[in-house]
Amino acid sequence: xxxxxxxxxxxxxxxxxxxxxxxxxxxxxxxxxxxxxxxxxxxxxxxxxxxxxxxxxxxxxxxxxxxxxxxxxxxxxxxxxxxxxxxxxxxxxxxxxxxxxxxxxxxxxxxxxxxxxxxxxxxxxxxxxxxxxxxxxxxxxxxxxxxxxxxxxxxxxxxxxxxxxxxxxxxxxxxxxxxxxxxxxxxxxxxxxxx
Amino acid sequence: xxxxxxxxxxxxxxxxxxxxxxxxxxxxxxxxxxxxxxxxxxxxxxxxxxxxxxxxxxxxxxxxxxxxxxxxxxxxxxxxxxxxxxxxxxxxxxxxxxxxxxxxxxxxxxxxxxxxxxxxxxxxxxxxxxxxxxxxxxxxxxxxxxxxxx
Numbered sequence: 092x093x094x095x096x097x098x099x100x101x102x103x104x105x106x107x108x109x110x111x112x113x114x115x116x117x118x119x120x121x122x123x124x125x126x127x128x129x130x131x132x133x134x135x136x137x138x139x140x141x142x143x144x145x146x147x148x149x150x151x152x153x154x155x156x157x158x159x160x161x162x163x164x165x166x167x168x169x170x171x172x173x174x175x176x177x178x179x180x181x182x183x184x185x186x187x188x189x190x191x192x193x194x195x196x197x198x199x200x201x202x203x204x205x206x207x208x209x210x211x212x213x214x215x216x217x218x219x220x221x222x223x224x225x226x227x228x229x230x231x232x233x234x235x236x237x238x239x240x241x242x243x244x245x246x247x248x249x250x251x252x253x254x255x256x257x258x259x260x261x262x263x264x265x266x267x268x269x270x271x272x273x274x275x276x277x278x279x280x281x282x283x284x285x286x
Numbered sequence: 287x288x289x290x291x292x293x294x295x296x297x298x299x300x301x302x303x304x305x306x307x308x309x310x311x312x313x314x315x316x317x318x319x320x321x322x323x324x325x326x327x328x329x330x331x332x333x334x335x336x337x338x339x340x341x342x343x344x345x346x347x348x349x350x351x352x353x354x355x356x357x358x359x360x361x362x363x364x365x366x367x368x369x370x371x372x373x374x375x376x377x378x379x380x381x382x383x384x385x386x387x388x389x390x391x392x393x394x395x396x397x398x399x400x401x402x403x404x405x406x407x408x409x410x411x412x413x414x415x416x417x418x419x420x421x422x423x424x425x426x427x428x429x430x431x432x433x434x435x436x
Binding site for chain 2 (some may be wrong): 209249
């Protein structure tokens with residue numbers, strides 16, 4: 092009798108755990124659907140699409156909103172976030188205030204965030220107004236096709252590269268991500284490439 | 287009015303070798319109207335599943351509105367275009383952002399005066415597509431519609 096009761100208990104517990112796992116898996120899948128681009132083959136979260144992962148971030152010199160030249164080399168020894176965005180991109184503008192918060196939070200760790208605008212033919216003044224409306228004060232750099240090519244950008248944005256202190260790309264993402272995910276990637280860049 | 291589905295080709299803005307991304311297609315390629323007086327024809331478009339494009343009147347001035355630019359053939363006059371209202375779409379991140387968009391099929395009503403016989407209405411649909419997580423650069427869809435005036 093006791094043996095039968097024990098076996099029954101084990102089966103019921105196992106079934107309950109299975110159901111719990113199924114619920115968790117289902118929720119995870121739903122979350123994934125929400126945050127993954129509709130063209131799943133396009134997503135940069137596909138490891139095959141992370142072409143620069145582990146490589147040195149391509150060098151560049153671009154012009155900021157004040158006409159000042161800004162080079163990636165200027166930030167040697169700093170963890171750097173390179174966020175490609177555009178004024179017409181809603182998901183980009185959701186992320187940008189979070190990057191601003193993270194730059195403020197990890198300022199003492201030397202974190203630098205650079206926003207690389209990808210608008211085609213938009214005046215500096217308009218880009219400046221847009222970034223002001225989004226609420227970011229980190230440097231916004233005007234576009235250059237050479238940089239887009241060297242970073243092997245896809246046809247869509249946002250795309251973000253997390254560069255460690257040694258200049259290596261430690262994470263590469265396409266599409267908007269939650270603030271927690273951005274922070275985890277920022278922490279990865281801060282923790283890597285110790286100098 | 288006759289509407290035969292057909293997929294129009296988009297202008298390729300990127301490198302020739304780049305994968306082609308078509309997010310909107312034209313569903314109407316032929317219409318029949320009464321010749322010589324103003325008639326309203328509906329041009330049907332369809333946004334690819336999983337994507338949205340801004341409506342003609344997006345809430346944010348930074349967003350690029352969907353707009354049709356028509357070139358009437360000789361003897362045809364385009365009076366005006368009426369765009370449908372958009373639907374509300376909220377980005378599923380953080381507190382999200384509310385957008386005014388077209389998803390699935392949408393129809394632009396064009397008031398025109400067509401001559402008797404066959405003529406062609408051509409133009410461009412300018413739009414900018416996004417999904418839940420990414421946005422694509424502004425694109426242009428060529429529009430060609432055969433108009434038969436009876």
